[in-house]
Amino acid sequence: MRNFNALNLAREALRGHKGWGQQWRNPEPKKSYDVIIVGAGGHGLGTAYYLAKEHGVENIAVLEKGWLGGGNTGRNTTIIRSNYLYDESAGLYNHALKLWENLSQELNYNVMFSQRGVMMLAHNVHDVQSAQRHIHANRLNGVDNEWLTPQQAKDYCPPLNISKSSRYPVMGAALQRRGGVARHDAVAWGYARQASAMGVDIIQNCEVTGINRATSGEVTGVETTKGPIGAKQVGVVAAGHTSVLMEMAGVQMPLESYPLQALVSEPVKPVFPCVAMSNAVHAYISQSDKGELVIGAGTDSYLSYSQTGSMHILQHTLDAIIELYPMFNRMKMLRTWGGIVDVTPDRSPILAKTPVKGLYVNCGWGTGGFKATPGSANVFAHTIAKDEPHSINAGFTLERFRNGRLIDEAAAAAVAH
Amino acid sequence: MLVIHCPYCQAERPELEFANAGEAHIVRPNNMSDMTDAEFEKMFFVRENPKGVNLERWRHIHGCGRFFNAIRHTVSDKFLKVYKAGAPRPSDAEIAELMK
């Protein structure tokens, strides 16, 4: 694998970029692996990368039914922040944020992590109380998050409508300056490239159709559209399809899969300098480096694996965007798309061992998994390698739904995003 | 926006009149106190979440107000059948027939 650096880039520029090789290999599957990761999104590829790099696991495959990075990794609105309320969440997302801050260098791949700040708007007294609770908890957890008055919010984000007469007036905002956005595809590609270079087999167009278990219960491998593949350990990192895969091992999950849509506008010159979110009116917006306004829409109300959503969801999203940023009313929607988000009852992920020996699951990220990618992958790799969770993900168990020890970000903030 | 046939109104109505109410045929036992924690977990948290035929509840909340059940395919989003709350769960054979 050739290093991406200025010298190589200059050399290649002069000879028509003919010397760049494949960023990852496209191998056929071997008969068996030590570890199989099911799902080549950012979390799955990252898990393979950290297993190889930090835990010295040599014989790893990542199986992907489509093309790598083609699921929620390549479909989300790329918001990155760590200002979560509960200690467990703050620990996990802040672990991720620290890894984000050095990820381009670590992967020798520019993931374009842009710390332009994530601002969460408060529209009523309850929102203000909730934001303050987050800010105080974040400060004591070492997570940056600060309170802005409406005018300060407007200064930070000039298109914001702070008129007191608006339907949901802005009463202030919580700002995490270290938050921001990144280039989603690059995260998958960067992990894939490094993992592949360390010997991880990334096998695309290979759908898992069964999980094989020994009579004693432990995992022995998977059935795939490319034939059976043996494995001592299997990590399922399949987002919306987790329920379907875990069912193959006889494990029923506390998950539901919903359609989630997003959209972009036509590109315009820089006009929106940060990321701004509003839980109360359900609007999430930033501007990409290409100039498109990137807008996250809501989920439909019903389960679906169709990767499409409804017109009225788009309408409600844009209603909210225009309420907050009326100047964008004449902007044009360029493209919409849909993903499938797997949602847990407490809106926090599951990053854990399962009742089946050798089977591990990383799921339940709902609408906000992208931001956790490096942290999630990093601790999940640890969980698989050591057969026990890292202290950071110790709370994100399956058992919490049995004993009631939920990590209920949803209850605390209406929507976890 | 889906179109949903309400078994009480006996007509198709736009989705905007409805609220989805989650998985159908989850039994709330008469004597809840006898449930184990695992049984409670299964009832309250664990969901089928199938990629395929889903048995789900809807409420015609901005219409006749009634809860009812539906069988819908979660890939095509097409409704195969709707039936009133309290009606028995269609048999697997019947569902297979509907799929045709």
Place this chain on the structure above:
Amino acid sequence: MANANVATPNNPTSGNRFANSSVTIEAAAPAARISFRATPKGAKDFGKTLGIDLPTKPGLSASNSSLSALWIGPDEWLIIDTKNSINSLMPRRENANFCATDVSHRNVAFIISGDGAENTLCASCPRDLSPAAFPVGTASRTIFGKAEVVLLRIGKTSFRLECWRSFSPYVWDLLIDGAQDAHI
């Protein structure tokens, strides 16, 4: 009959009127209303008291000179009387087979009439309101923009729209915004 000791009512929609070349929208006069819930027997019994058969088929209504009974759900009717007082309508005593609740003040109503009435409503209501799908006499609870309403088609080109009172300014403004395009 003014009585110095009795408080004066104040309806939020009174006097509202809008008209353009294709549609007229007016606040309906205050009316007595009952949200009526019943078993089939209870519905029959109360229908006798009222002197009108409560409709049992979805989407239907029954009317006489002052009173309309709208099928809302299989055990729910909205009874609207534009002449008689709520006291004269309410059942004298409780009945195990039904429940009558005075909602006269919960709802307000608008009358939308004219060739553009259907279009005015279709700006914000996802239902098929064509005469074929929603003939005269049809009643239904549905959604109008972001408000829940009850629609009753009272004539070929006229509708009664009932909504909860705090939604009435919103519904009114939305009706008028829809009326701008009613001629299309």
Place this chain on the structure above:
Amino acid sequence: MNPSGQQQFRLPGRGSRIGAKSVRFTFDNKPYEALEGDTLASALLANGVHLMGRSFKYHRPRGVLAAGVEEPNALMQISRDNARTTPNVRASVQEVYDGLQAQSQNRFPTLNFDIGGVNNLLSPFFAAGFYYKTFKWPAAAWDKIYEPFIRRAAGLGQAPTEDDPDRYSNRFAHCDVLIIGGGAAGLMAAKLAAKKKQTIIICDENPHFGGWLLSDTDIRIDGKAGPDWAADTITELAAMNNVRLLNRTTGIGYFQQNMVVLNQRITEHQSKPESGDARERMWQVRAGKVIIAQGAIERHMVFPDNDRPGIMQASAAQSFLNKFGVAVGSQVAVYTACDTAYAAAFDLAEEGIDIPIIVEHRTDIADDLLAQASELGIRVITGAVVEGTGGKLRINSVTFAKQNGNDRETIEVDALITSAGWTPSLHLYSQSRGKPQWDEDTQRFLPGESPQECVSIGACNGTDDLSDIFAEAAKCTGSRAPRHAIEDDVSTMSGFIGATGTSADKGKAFVDFQNDVTAKDIALAVREGMHSIEHVKRYTTNGMATDQGKLSNMHGLAIASKLLKKPIPAVGLTTFRAPYTPTTFGSFVGHSRGRLFDPIRQTPIHDWAVENGAEFEPVSQWRRAWYFPRSGEDMHQAVDRECQTVRSVAGVFDASTLGKIEVVGPDAAAFMNIIYTNGWDKLKPGRAKYGIMCREDGFIYDDGVVGKLSNNRFHVTTTTGGAPRVLNHMEDFLQTEFPDMRVWLTSTSEQWATIAVQGPKARQIIEPLITGVTISNEKFPHMSVVECNVCGVPARLFRISFTGELGFEINVPADYGRAVWEAVWERAEPLGACVYGTEAMHVMRAEKGYIIVGQDTDGTVTPYDAGLSWAIAKAKPDFVGKRGLQRPDLMAQGRRQLVGLATKDPSKVLEEGAQIVADPTCPVPMKMIGFVTSSYWSGTLGKSVALALIEDGTNLIGKSLYAPMADEVIEVEVTGTVFYDTKGERLHG
């Protein structure tokens, strides 16, 4: 042609879509003349202007490429005024109106001289994916230097900076048949379906129906020229009342169950729109059947330097000529792999325009085409390629050769038109979840089976021949095939996909013009391992520009397929995403702007509060009176005064927003036993009780006072925001778990206006207004309810308190709310009482330790945690939440419990949300054991009061804890939750 003056490329007498009236417009502030009916592109071309834009990445000069929605280059900023400015408008679509102002985009300082053009020189570095490989050193520079630079360079036009003054509207529509596309296929389908008395909507994105009939002068139907046949058909359809014709209306999205969304542009072509007319209207059409007749889009040829202004699609040149009477040049070369370009060349030649060469990529050409070319004196070289072009801001030469490189020749031209064949438009078919099928013979994707009730006809179905198209229209409408005399030089629409050219290393062969994606970029992506077409797309951004790949997708796919040595369908087809063309946010929003964004709910007493100077706070959809400042008072002073007045005299409060549910029936009490944690069997009519409800998981869901009016009738109150969800929760259990219970639930939230009168003089205030009952402390003790008359109005009177004072709540029918309020106030004011708002209410309830669900609880708090174990009827066999409460973690020791906090410095008011620790010296991350849920200054007590959820809190009473703030640590003592009148005597006054 008049080469000196305005419109020198206009051909008199030509052009079916333009009128005689001239209109004026400006482009980059320079005035031009156009004719009515022109598009901006045709008007500029008429004036000899080809340079219309700059590309995204390299800032290369670009001209108009197409005559329709697929245009990638000629994007402009169109402004009526500062607020009405729209970026990225396609000049090929925008109709010219008198006074139109257009500006070119993405250039500085001018379109002719653009500093950004330096990117073109640096382009060797800027190949596909270059971002990923670079800008990483040093780490901090990305945010600070590189990214801002990249962002400024990208982005095309400018977003408006003011609120949009225009109106937008919405229409839900239903029809039997929706026809998308009003060309020959769509019109014929409409004509036939209309005869069957079906309700029909037919739309077309152009100003005029007719589609390609308007651009092709050779077609005759029943002896009529294409445009005339279309016009007659429209006249016929317009006269039928079952047909709705929508021009300037694009089918932008195909959703579930035959819902198709149409975007209609109403005023965008008007010089002075009627005020009140919507700018755009969204049609959400639910159709019994959808007929897609979207047509096909011509592809450009991919060859080196194929992007100079003056190079365009052959069909565009033909449209400009035949629709607008505009010649795209005086020496127009042709490069083609498709028969249809010949028609364009012949039309131009017949107008006397020099066609120096047709460079034909194919070797085998129909004899009649060659014969006709020769008749017109046009030279054709077959089996040839264009190797490059010359010119800077406009093409001035073209270099071509045989495919083997022989016979190279360069000639002077001022335009070059190209055709690589036509791509059927599968956008809506694909959005309907149909799977396009690859047709190997014609090298194109065609519609496969339709998963919805929909059919594709005409060019979008791959049908070229007009009589075949009419037969399809007949078939899909269930009609007999119509008989029409058709004259048409049928030519096949298939061509070539991929890059051409012998010396591929020279020049840039653009696949995607706007995003500057070249054939080499695609090759680089493939070389780097991007083997899925989605990877290629994302790595190169091919097909992601504002034209959404209408021109580029097939070429990109073919190039990748060739390099991968895989058949095209195996490489895949990227998904077609809605909208079909970029669509204004405003038209999605429609009516839902400003006050119509979401209902603002107000109580019957709201106007009185406004008149009396209240400040309001938003609470769910409601606006509630927050406090009533008197002149000179700030919020703190007003709230302080309100609280102390209530405690010393009395206060009047509008509680109308509280949810109210009437629970009625023989089994009402049994039902209440299920829904609430409390027991309801012993409550007597005329008495009231505070109730708590949980979800099944045991966490607090809502609370409120419940009055029992009779054995069968409860008046339930809920929180303001909780009313709808509580009713739904109750209905759920009633309908699905306890359907045999005879209970009915009715929302009466808005039936009643609720006026709370609280304070020592509360009875004195209301007593004279009440008839029918005695409200003495003995006859009507705390927690009572009675039906009576207040001010002569039937009322429900509660004796309850949320302040800790003697209190009443008067419920009167809402229309009487304001009058009764005024009557109460008339009595209260002379006694020295006040009106108070929600803030004072919050302070007083906190002084008493009464919780607010959602503030002191958050969905993780059980009734036990909140100190409400007395409200749980443990002996009941069942209630919602009973089993959930028994789970291990909910029964564990040391859970967070609600306690009071007293600051050591009584003047310090804690911040709500402040976190509490046991050891403030512990390093970050600190162990937090709880947080402040409510905190206020209590003027009554002369100190701060706070409630908090603290781990094992009730066992810590009397202990010191700490609230570490950003700049200080506040010491607090844990206390009970009741700060005022701890014995509760005042309630019984």
